[in-house]
Amino acid sequence: MTRPFLYEALPMRVRFGAGSLKSLPDEVRSLGLKRVLVLSTPFQKDLAREVSDQLGELSAGVHAEAEMHVPIESAHRAREVAKAAGADGYVAVGGGSTTGLGKAIALEFGAPIIAVPTTYAGSEMTPIWGLTEDGQKKTGRDPKVLPTSVIYDPELTLTLPVGMSVTSGFNAIAHAVEALYAPDASPIISLMAEEGTRALINALPPIVKDPADAEARSDALYGAWLCGATLGATTMSLHHKLCHALGGTLNLPHAETHTVVLPHALAFNQPAAPAAVAALSRALGGATDPAQRLWEIAGDLDAPRSLAELGMKEEDIDRIAEETTSRSYGNPRPITYDDVRGILHAAWAGKPPTANPAV
Structure with missing residues (x-):
């Protein structure tokens, strides 16, 4: 006998397939966004710049300073950059560190995140945020940090060591x-x-x-x-x-x-x-x-x-x-x-x- 349960589907859109990164500008426009800040780690700065170039006038620039475990200082810097750039959304290109930084900004400003994973981390599918302060990692759940769209392009994982x-x-x-x-x-x-x-x-x-x-x-x-x-x-x-x-x-x-x-x-x-x-x-x-x-x-x-x-x-x-x-x-x-x-x-x-x- 199946036991009682509650299932609630998360409100997000997933686009999967080789070459699907090409759909990113359309995805940005479909969300009504005008200026999105592209996020990455320093290691993936070149890829983030390619994505920014692909977005053209839809890009508010690149912030390639995502760090593991999202230190609170890193989150503060990113929020300041997003505010100064007039960003109305974020494109997180990379793994859990970059998605986590996007969530840290969204936790403050509530703007949409489009995740473009290049690893198998899974953070892009959750409303879970994490911030590290004074040696302790604090986590929580908030619907506003759940990425609105996720673009899974396997071609982006070919160079993952x-x-x-x-x-x-x-x-x-x-x-x-x-x-x-x-x-x-x-x-x-x-x-x-x-x-x-x-x-x-x-x-x-x-x-x-x-x-x-x-x-x-x-x-x-x-x-x-x-x-x-x-x-x-x-x-x-x-x-x-x-x-x-x-x-x-x-x-x-x-x-x-x-x-x-x-x-x-x-x-x-x-x-x-x-x-x-x-x-x-x-x-x-x-x-x-x-x-x-x-x-x-x-x-x-x-x-x-x-x-x-x-x-x-x-x-x-x-x-x-x-x-x-x-x-x-x-x-x-x-x-x-x-x-x-x-x-x-x-x-x-x-x-x-x-x-x-x-x-």
Whole structure:
């Protein structure tokens, strides 16, 4: 019997397909926008300038200063630039850092965002914003930061480095995993989560073998879209709380942190989430232990598997455990400080995931 659920579709438009970036000027006009500020990281400044040139008189310029975890100082600068340029909308070209900066501006001014993802982050599909201030990452939900339109052009991911492609893909899979056992999960979201995981897991090995594999790149971006949509529609649990603490407090790299933590958080929750385990087993080709299988795949694809290699020190474990357990949130299995400390120690040391980690 299907249990009762609530499903609310997010109000946004998605345009998917190779070469779809060409539709950006039409997308801007369809929203009634006159001057949009193009956002990116410094690394993707050249692409942002190409997009600005494509927009012509519709562009209010380029602001290529997006940073990981959206420091509050970066948000203030971007808001000032947007105001000075008279921008009535924003085009976020890049990954989660750039989309996050667009959301930080929209949180203040409420203008529309058009997201043009070049990674598999998924932030473009959510009304979730995040800002880091004084070493703590604060997050929230607000409909006005949800991108109005998203243009998924797989051609823009062809130059995404292999290592970043893998960790970005695992970042997206993490959204789907937690959506499967979220307290507000629904049959529609669970279908999207399973399909998104399957698409990414099947696409990542071919991308590692041939980064220019257009079919695999398209499948990965499709999977990332579905996984991002599940993040926007459900409540995240232990995994995301751990990653927010690790990123905001220690400034660890976002996608890599998700990649390392995911198998450990999932292993801890698997005993309390049989339906999620069944869905992930199907998505992973029949794996009886999805957490262990994800850990093995990460190793096969040469992804990081320890927080130590990302720069975390062993003495940081207690600090992050305290922060992660300082507030209550939904999780399929009750959480204690010792549980989180054990999970963090296993992830720090690069040990195989286990349902009952102990230090």
